[in-house]
Amino acid sequence: MFIASYNPKSIGDVLVVVLRPDTIQQKSEKKGNVVRIFDAESNTTLGYNFFGISTVLADLQGHGEEQLNQEQVDKLNKLLEENDFDPELILDANPKxxxxxxxxxxxxxxxxxxxxxxxxxxxxxxxxxxxxxxxxxxxxxxxxxxxxxxxxxxxxxxxxxxxxxxxxxxxxxxxxxxxxxxxxxxxxxxxxxxxxxxxxxxxxxxxxxxxxxxxx
Incomplete structure (x- = not known):
């Protein structure tokens, strides 16, 4: 699963990426401008929040869901690596x-x-x-x-x-x-x-x- 959402009018310059549903007990860790949300028991990543994302992806639409391309996902994975996170984002380009x-x-x-x-x-x-x-x-x-x-x-x-x-x-x-x-x-x-x-x-x-x- 890969859902990306960007709505600067509501939550600021933050790209929200959802990989899995929320769990009952979850935690988060912040490194630089990246926050990882994960399941407290299994340590499985549930999603990421990328703050100040317009400095990395300048062409976002800003109206909710974003249909990212592979080049954009590659930039996000590079940002994860730069902040000592696993580059685990995999684009799902199939229509939803x-x-x-x-x-x-x-x-x-x-x-x-x-x-x-x-x-x-x-x-x-x-x-x-x-x-x-x-x-x-x-x-x-x-x-x-x-x-x-x-x-x-x-x-x-x-x-x-x-x-x-x-x-x-x-x-x-x-x-x-x-x-x-x-x-x-x-x-x-x-x-x-x-x-x-x-x-x-x-x-x-x-x-x-x-x-x-x-x-x-």
């Missing part, structure tokens, strides 16, 4: 919002409204995703926020369990994707059968913005 296909669905054994789905995404990968939307069904084309995605509202998608069942991502609603004129009600976005939304491809937010253009 993809068009998926609901191949199967069954009832959750411990819920009257949750469903366990198998969803085909990119790279011929099949994900198990627990979904509570009332309109979910087999055979649908949907938008999947994979593990490692940052939602438009800043929420991060981590591996999880819903009532004991593993869920590796989220099937999104138009409202959660913050598409213009999105219906303000429960229910996932079911994509139309057009070439603009091909199963396994990255979800096109520009085309998605046109889905409700004539609706209020």
């Amino acid at each position: 919002f993809v068009v998926g296909y609901v191949e199967s669905m069954k009832e959750h054994p411990d819920s009257d409204h949750l469903h366990i789905t198998k969803v085909k995404v990119d790279n011929d990968q099949e994900l198990q995703i627990v979904c509570g939307a009332p309109n979910i069904d087999e055979g649908q084309k949907v938008v999947v926020a994979k593990v490692g995605a940052m939602m438009p509202n800043g929420a991060m998608i981590f591996p999880g369990k819903l009532r004991g069942v593993e869920s590796m991502g989220m099937i999104c609603s138009a409202r959660e994707l913050e598409l213009p004129n999105a219906p303000q009600k429960r229910g996932i976005l079911v994509l139309p059968e057009t070439d603009a939304f091909e199963v396994g491809k990255e979800f096109n937010f520009v085309k998605g913005a046109e889905l409700f253009v004539n609706k209020v």
Whole structure:
């Protein structure tokens, strides 16, 4: 997992890099302008905060999630080495919002409204995703926020369990994707059968913005 976020208006000139979900007990250590956050029990790195990052990466957008390239990640790893940290950052360039296909669905054994789905995404990968939307069904084309995605509202998608069942991502609603004129009600976005939304491809937010253009 590799999520980078930069929002100088809210938290200053700090790049936040998340590698793993938070744990119950965690600690941090600061060396120079770099803070490492880690699990207190296992010492596994959870993420880094890079202070004064504009002096290292001058071309950040500053609006939340940053899609870094390999050259930028290499500069961050060099900064880690210079501050006696392991250069452990590995870029994940795979798209995090993809068009998926609901191949199967069954009832959750411990819920009257949750469903366990198998969803085909990119790279011929099949994900198990627990979904509570009332309109979910087999055979649908949907938008999947994979593990490692940052939602438009800043929420991060981590591996999880819903009532004991593993869920590796989220099937999104138009409202959660913050598409213009999105219906303000429960229910996932079911994509139309057009070439603009091909199963396994990255979800096109520009085309998605046109889905409700004539609706209020």
